[in-house]
Amino acid sequence: MFPARLTACSLASFLLLGLVTLWPLRPVALAQRADPEAPPAQWTRISDFDTQHLALDLRFDWPTETVHGTARLTFKPVRSDFRRLTLDAGQPMTVLEVTTESGAKLDFQHDKAAEKLTISLDRGYGRSDTVTLVITYQARATPPTGGLFGVFGTGLTFLRPTSTASKRRYQIWSQGETEYNRNWFPCFDFPSDKFTSEVRATVETPYTVISNGRLVSDTDNGDGTHTVHWRMEQPHASYLLSIAIGQYRVITNEYDGIPVQSYVYPDRYADARRAFANLPRMMAFLSTETGIRYPYAKYAQTMIAEFGGGMENITTTHLADNLLPRAHEELDNIEALQAHELAHQWFGNLVTCRDWSEIWLSEGFATYFEALYMGERFGMARLRAILAEHHATYHQAWNEGLRRPMVTRQFAHPDLLFDAYAYSRGALVLDMLRFVVGDEAWREGIRHYLQRHQFQNVETGDFRRAMEEASGMGLDWFFDQWVYRMGHPVFEVTHRYDADRRQLTVKVCQVQKPEPASRHVQTEYFRTPVEVEIVSAQGRRQTVRWFVEARAEQEFSLPLDAAPRAVRFDPQHRLIREVVGETAPLREVAGVGWWGCQHRHQHWYQPGLSATAVTHRRCNPLLSRVVFPHRHSQHCEDEGHERTDFTR
Numbered sequence: 001m002f003p004a005r006l007t008a009c010s011l012a013s014f015l016l017l018g019l020v021t022l023w024p025l026r027p028v029a030l031a032q033r034a035d036p037e038a039p040p041a042q043w044t045r046i047s048d049f050d051t052q053h054l055a056l057d058l059r060f061d062w063p064t065e066t067v068h069g070t071a072r073l074t075f076k077p078v079r080s081d082f083r084r085l086t087l088d089a090g091q092p093m094t095v096l097e098v099t100t101e102s103g104a105k106l107d108f109q110h111d112k113a114a115e116k117l118t119i120s121l122d123r124g125y126g127r128s129d130t131v132t133l134v135i136t137y138q139a140r141a142t143p144p145t146g147g148l149f150g151v152f153g154t155g156l157t158f159l160r161p162t163s164t165a166s167k168r169r170y171q172i173w174s175q176g177e178t179e180y181n182r183n184w185f186p187c188f189d190f191p192s193d194k195f196t197s198e199v200r201a202t203v204e205t206p207y208t209v210i211s212n213g214r215l216v217s218d219t220d221n222g223d224g225t226h227t228v229h230w231r232m233e234q235p236h237a238s239y240l241l242s243i244a245i246g247q248y249r250v251i252t253n254e255y256d257g258i259p260v261q262s263y264v265y266p267d268r269y270a271d272a273r274r275a276f277a278n279l280p281r282m283m284a285f286l287s288t289e290t291g292i293r294y295p296y297a298k299y300a301q302t303m304i305a306e307f308g309g310g311m312e313n314i315t316t317t318h319l320a321d322n323l324l325p326r327a328h329e330e331l332d333n334i335e336a337l338q339a340h341e342l343a344h345q346w347f348g349n350l351v352t353c354r355d356w357s358e359i360w361l362s363e364g365f366a367t368y369f370e371a372l373y374m375g376e377r378f379g380m381a382r383l384r385a386i387l388a389e390h391h392a393t394y395h396q397a398w399n400e401g402l403r404r405p406m407v408t409r410q411f412a413h414p415d416l417l418f419d420a421y422a423y424s425r426g427a428l429v430l431d432m433l434r435f436v437v438g439d440e441a442w443r444e445g446i447r448h449y450l451q452r453h454q455f456q457n458v459e460t461g462d463f464r465r466a467m468e469e470a471s472g473m474g475l476d477w478f479f480d481q482w483v484y485r486m487g488h489p490v491f492e493v494t495h496r497y498d499a500d501r502r503q504l505t506v507k508v509c510q511v512q513k514p515e516p517a518s519r520h521v522q523t524e525y526f527r528t529p530v531e532v533e534i535v536s537a538q539g540r541r542q543t544v545r546w547f548v549e550a551r552a553e554q555e556f557s558l559p560l561d562a563a564p565r566a567v568r569f570d571p572q573h574r575l576i577r578e579v580v581g582e583t584a585p586l587r588e589v590a591g592v593g594w595w596g597c598q599h600r601h602q603h604w605y606q607p608g609l610s611a612t613a614v615t616h617r618r619c620n621p622l623l624s625r626v627v628f629p630h631r632h633s634q635h636c637e638d639e640g641h642e643r644t645d646f647t648r
Contacts, residue, residue: 155183242313291447312344364426445470
């Protein structure tokens with residue numbers, strides 16, 4: 001997912017003046033605001049069935065903003081004598097009837113407050129059975145809430161002209177992440193349950209319907225309507241199923257025989273052709289970079305109105321129409337947006353986090369691979385600036401009191417996890433891992449991870465094992481300190497030169513302090529490889545690589561003919577760290593920071609203060625500028641630059 005742009009300084013001004021408009025929150029979010037205590041641990045939901053296929057048949061009533069639907073749900077029990085099926089069905093939904101595939105009516109209860117639909121089956125079923133139920137229902141739209149940060153829907157959104165918005169376009173679009181698709185179709189609305197799907201939607205003839213997978217048919221009904229049938233043949237999580245309806249003109253392209261389509265407004269066609277021209281190039285880059293060819297029947301992008309950024313619905317991304325640049329505007333942000341959402345087709349869609357605590361496996365990876373594309377597109381200098389932005393975003397979040405491990409089960413609502421840790425720190429951890437294992441092992445590990453787990457759910461441990469097998473290294477220490485624990489090292493680096501012995505000694509102390517009041521597990525001392533650049537009196541530069549152990553202080557020695565002009569610790573800023581006394585270039589990046597990277601229902605934590613809900617938007621700073629080119633570890637631009645590796 002990708003947010004609309006907002007600078008840190010503009011938001012800070014609103015906060016200081018007390019002018020922030022808060023969006024209506026779900027009851028769970030309101031409860032969070034009132035309760036400053038640590039939330040209970042959130043575990044992977046237990047299900048006693050496995051969804052195999054979901055087929056939706058939909059009609060839409062514009063005046064009442066209602067969808068009338070039939071859901072054919074096919075599932076397999078995972079225990080014997082299975083007699084009751086419980087699905088997620090949101091408050092906007094009214095269930096009219098539930099039958100077996102043969103038409104026999106079944107008893108059901110819809111608890112709207114709990115958002116649960118419980119169905120009594122006609123008999124007990126076992127693990128070898130495959131059961132299909134037909135659920136007839138209707139669901140009201142859930143209009144997106146709005147305000148300072150942009151908007152995201154919570155289910156199905158209807159748009160049409162009003163007396164105060166006469167130029168508004170007729171549109172219907174969905175937004176499922178995190179657990180909002182339950183508001184317009186019944187399902188097990190959690191990422192651990194993957195299934196194939198199809199959507200049949202009947203709409204008035206002028207409207208186009210875009211959904212997941214491949215187009216099966218588009219049938220004229222002879223009454224001013226047509227029925228469009230899409231089928232998604234690879235399994236996916238419920239939040240990735242989507243629909244968009246509106247009046248569009250399609251830009252058609254292809255990559256390696258795969259259709260690449262952009263559904264755009266007819267009056268913005270020329271702008272869209274310019275902005276989306278590099279989409280096949282992105283697909284080629286990501287296919288090569290991941291080692292896995294784009295895995296689906298098509299890829300589509302659809303412009304939608306009154307939306308807050310981008311959403312990576314499987315095979316069909318939604319893009320906010322107000323982010324499409326005009327002919328005189330630069331393309332950087334729209335390219336970053338497209339690359340981020342396209343990267344999700346591998347990271348988030350092909351492999352999907354088992355539960356929301358692991359969301360960095362989606363957002364951190366998409367942020368990082370977006371960065372790699374931006375580096376290929378615009379070069380090394382851009383990537384270094386992008387890296388600085390992510391460091392700034394993470395450190396500002398830390399300094400403002402948002403402090404947690406990347407993977408944590410202590411959260412009140414999954415939306416709260418879409419923050420600087422999922423995006424910026426996630427991307428930076430991937431860059432550090434690449435620094436640790438090297439480019440070749442990194443590429444092999446990524447390919448191995450995706451290939452082994454394609455169309456499945458994953459946890460961080462799956463990624464760690466893939467990287468260990470590719471590199472031949474034990475990496476439990478790396479993931480323990482950077483993913484499962486909170487914090488980063490603060491290095492105090494000093495050096496002295498012994499002229500008699502012609503030896504340089506560099507002393508590295510770790511001076512970070514633990515937070516005794518934190519409920520999260522913390523890393524006391526970090527272990528990591530690090531590069532140190534030594535600039536001689538004549539200006540010649542030499543880079544050595546040492547391994548800092550997990551202890552308070554450590555000394556390194558290097559033979560040197562004369563006292564150095566400068567000693568630079570981690571000069572390329574490969575580590576998430578602070579260096580005492582260093583003038584951090586991070587703070588020179590204008591408009592970057594945690595307040596430019598907030599998410600819906602996100603809470604601002606400051607020591608001693610209770611949480612305060614401030615926003616309702618997806619994360620990723622400045623349309624996700626991203627991370628780092630990795631080739632510099634094998635190539636030195638400056639003539640006469642030597643590199644010595646002392647890594648253990």
